[in-house]
Amino acid sequence: MVDQKKSDVLFTGHYDQPDLMGHFGRFGGRFVAETLMGALEDLDNTWRELWQDKAFQADFDRDLADFVGRPSPLYLAERWTNERGGAKIYLKREDLNHTGAHKINHAVGQALLAKHMGKTRIIAETGAGQHGVASATVAARLGLECVVYMGAKDVKRQALNVYRMKLLGATVIPVETGSQTLKDAINEALRDWVARPEDTFYLLGTVCGPSPYPEMVRNLQSIIGREARQQIMAKEGKLPDALVACVGGGSNAMGLFHEFIKDTSVKLYGVEAGGHGVHTDKHAARMSSGRPGVLQGARTYLMTDEHGQITESHSVSAGLDYPGVGPEHSYLKDIGRAEYPTATDDEALDAFRKLTRLEGIMPALETAHALAYVDKLAPTMDKDQIIICNLSGRGDKDIHTVAEIDGLDGFEG
Amino acid sequence: MRLKNCFEQLQASNRKALIPYVLAGDPPGQTINVMHQLVASGADMIELGFPFSDPVADGPVIAHAHERAVSQGVTLTDVFAMVSEFRQTDNVTPIILMGYLNPVEIMGNERFVEMAADAGVDGVLMVDLPPEAAGELHGMLQERGLDMIKLITPTTSDERIKKICSVASGYLYYVSLKGVTGAATLDTVEVAERVNHIRQFTDVPVCVGFGIRDGESAAAISRTADGVIAGSVLVSELAKFATEGQAVVERVGEKMTEMRSAMDSLQDK
Numbered sequence: 001m002v003d004q005k006k007s008d009v010l011f012t013g014h015y016d017q018p019d020l021m022g023h024f025g026r027f028g029g030r031f032v033a034e035t036l037m038g039a040l041e042d043l044d045n046t047w048r049e050l051w052q053d054k055a056f057q058a059d060f061d062r063d064l065a066d067f068v069g070r071p072s073p074l075y076l077a078e079r080w081t082n083e084r085g086g087a088k089i090y091l092k093r094e095d096l097n098h099t100g101a102h103k104i105n106h107a108v109g110q111a112l113l114a115k116h117m118g119k120t121r122i123i124a125e126t127g128a129g130q131h132g133v134a135s136a137t138v139a140a141r142l143g144l145e146c147v148v149y150m151g152a153k154d155v156k157r158q159a160l161n162v163y164r165m166k167l168l169g170a171t172v173i174p175v176e177t178g179s180q181t182l183k184d185a186i187n188e189a190l191r192d193w194v195a196r197p198e199d200t201f202y203l204l205g206t207v208c209g210p211s212p213y214p215e216m217v218r219n220l221q222s223i224i225g226r227e228a229r230q231q232i233m234a235k236e237g238k239l240p241d242a243l244v245a246c247v248g249g250g251s252n253a254m255g256l257f258h259e260f261i262k263d264t265s266v267k268l269y270g271v272e273a274g275g276h277g278v279h280t281d282k283h284a285a286r287m288s289s290g291r292p293g294v295l296q297g298a299r300t301y302l303m304t305d306e307h308g309q310i311t312e313s314h315s316v317s318a319g320l321d322y323p324g325v326g327p328e329h330s331y332l333k334d335i336g337r338a339e340y341p342t343a344t345d346d347e348a349l350d351a352f353r354k355l356t357r358l359e360g361i362m363p364a365l366e367t368a369h370a371l372a373y374v375d376k377l378a379p380t381m382d383k384d385q386i387i388i389c390n391l392s393g394r395g396d397k398d399i400h401t402v403a404e405i406d407g408l409d410g411f412e413g
Numbered sequence: 414m415r416l417k418n419c420f421e422q423l424q425a426s427n428r429k430a431l432i433p434y435v436l437a438g439d440p441p442g443q444t445i446n447v448m449h450q451l452v453a454s455g456a457d458m459i460e461l462g463f464p465f466s467d468p469v470a471d472g473p474v475i476a477h478a479h480e481r482a483v484s485q486g487v488t489l490t491d492v493f494a495m496v497s498e499f500r501q502t503d504n505v506t507p508i509i510l511m512g513y514l515n516p517v518e519i520m521g522n523e524r525f526v527e528m529a530a531d532a533g534v535d536g537v538l539m540v541d542l543p544p545e546a547a548g549e550l551h552g553m554l555q556e557r558g559l560d561m562i563k564l565i566t567p568t569t570s571d572e573r574i575k576k577i578c579s580v581a582s583g584y585l586y587y588v589s590l591k592g593v594t595g596a597a598t599l600d601t602v603e604v605a606e607r608v609n610h611i612r613q614f615t616d617v618p619v620c621v622g623f624g625i626r627d628g629e630s631a632a633a634i635s636r637t638a639d640g641v642i643a644g645s646v647l648v649s650e651l652a653k654f655a656t657e658g659q660a661v662v663e664r665v666g667e668k669m670t671e672m673r674s675a676m677d678s679l680q681d682k
Contacts, residue, residue, distance in 0.1 A: 308516030
């Protein structure tokens with residue numbers, strides 16, 4: 001039984017999560033029907049074997065370099081830093097990856113696994129469409145069939161990415177159930193997988209879901225933090241004081257945080273979608289207003305009513321519009337290692353415009369939530385301190401949404 | 414005890430269990446009538462689903478029923494009230510609650526087990542609670558004499574079957590098909606082989622569900638299994654005739670009668 005008490009142990013510098021059963025403290029685990037257990041055990045065994053395998057690591061490193069275009073730059077945002085008058089703001093440019101977001105990192109890694117397991121069909125869920133595009137991309141490259149489940153509401157607000165997936169040869173299936181967003185897309189992908197586990201690989205797009213996904217996706221994304229560490233040491237000769245990333249499921253945040261968890265001088269901030277404000281019922285602030293429960297295979301902080309029904313989340317950005325969160329984030333919150341502030345729709349939109357005008361970089365609306373928090377955080381810090389913000393994706397896909405908010409009804413994205 | 418007695422009586426009379434599944438609160442206000450009708454039409458025990466917003470192991474028919482019941486605001490407490498009311502006139506037919514973990518987590522295991530036992534529930538099947546994680550709930554259920562029903566599937570390894578059998582009581586639910594509820598047609602020969610295989614590991618009765626939609630398939634499965642579970646076919650009838658008052662109760666009763674007589678005529682031969 002999960003109650004509201006915090007974990008017994010606070011963070012002391014030692015970190016070896018998760019355990020072999022996929023538990024991050026009291027969070028995580030593998031809460032699925034027996035019908036999925038066989039497929040998950042197969043995946044778990046293959047994953048553990050390959051992650052230790054030198055040939056696999058070499059293939060993965062080569063794909064990250066030659067196909068994704070890594071390392072991604074660590075960019076000093078000088079005009080923004082000067083405008084805020086506080087800590088130096090560095091941006092980890094995941095938006096410059098092939099396909100325009102961090103999602104391609106774990107997609108490339110999982111595709112190698114799929115190939116190794118002899119699967120001929122890839123399925124994926126997507127919210128903002130970035131993970132769907134990344135999955136369709138790796139499937140095209142390997143000549144695999146690709147089916148992407150996407151909430152019907154997200155199909156509308158991310159039309160550009162839907163067409164990109166189609167051009168790449170993927171079948172996009174709009175999901176009409178529930179809130180018609182990311183959560184429902186994951187439900188449908190799980191249902192698909194249960195029916196065809198022999199030939200299908202479920203390429204899950206975040207650090208959520210049943211074990212081993214939270215650990216596997218984190219490890220495949222941890223290249224972000226490893227590079228950032230080397231880059232900041234080369235540029236500044238010291239570790240950063242704060243890391244900031246947006247958190248939907250939480251893959252880009254875990255990718256940046258993982259390498260720094262043991263460095264207690266580095267503060268970790270995961271920014272959730274505040275929607276219309278956490279005091280309203282339209283937001284996706286799982287950490288500040290949710291409670292622990294079980295959804296889609298893991299125990300984690302959730303948006304749920306007092307009867308255990310999952311409640312609808314809201315965010316202007318499809319990628320953060322999800323009522324659950326990766327279980328490792330729930331754990332980091334409970335042990336006090338990371339903080340989870342929020343940024344509202346309006347704050348994110350302001351940050352979107354600000355970065356575009358000040359730095360000539362148009363961020364994804366998801367990323368803009370992290371930027372909005374950096375905008376508040378930087379002036380509270382000293383000039384010799386350093387913030388690294390994960391610029392997790394580029395904003396082309398959101399131009400339509402921003403144009404509509406600007407009242408340009410006739411704009412066709 | 415109701416569950417154990419029921420299987421003993423069935424065995425004594427050389428009959429197989431017929432186990433319908435319906436979702437509590439769908440259609441609204443009819444569940445108790447439907448349950449009584451199912452019993453009158455030949456059901457030996459009832460699996461009563463409780464609604465959840467994200468029923469990920471269910472196919473469209475049962476998933477839509479969950480959606481309808483959630484939108485009507487049907488809660489676990491309401492479901493316990495239905496069981497209590499059913500028990501006022503039927504204190505014999507076993508009732509197994511079936512559903513997903515989150516509503517139970519939010520209520521708390523202790524209160525859930527307390528309310529289930531007080532209402533007259535006999536067994537609990539938590540779809541997304543694997544045996545590895547079932548320890549606390551299992552212990553509490555045992556203390557109150559409730560059975561924990563577990564699923565076994567076509568892809569479950571022998572190692573897992575052993576693990577599952579070590580915590581299962583009441584009956585084992587063998588899922589006859591890969592996929593979600595309401596999927597395709599089933600291969601009765603393959604099912605028979607698997608059921609016999611599972612019996613090596615346990616004395617707990619093995620019942621089979623998924624893919625049973627009429628008298629013929631129910632009878633075919635009852636040749637080897639200890640019981641036959643029918644869900645989607647009933648839930649789909651309930652949805653089709655939801656607005657027709659008493660007619661919906663009769664329709665679902667007819668389905669049950671069809672399965673019962675097909676199973677019994679086989680047994681009589």
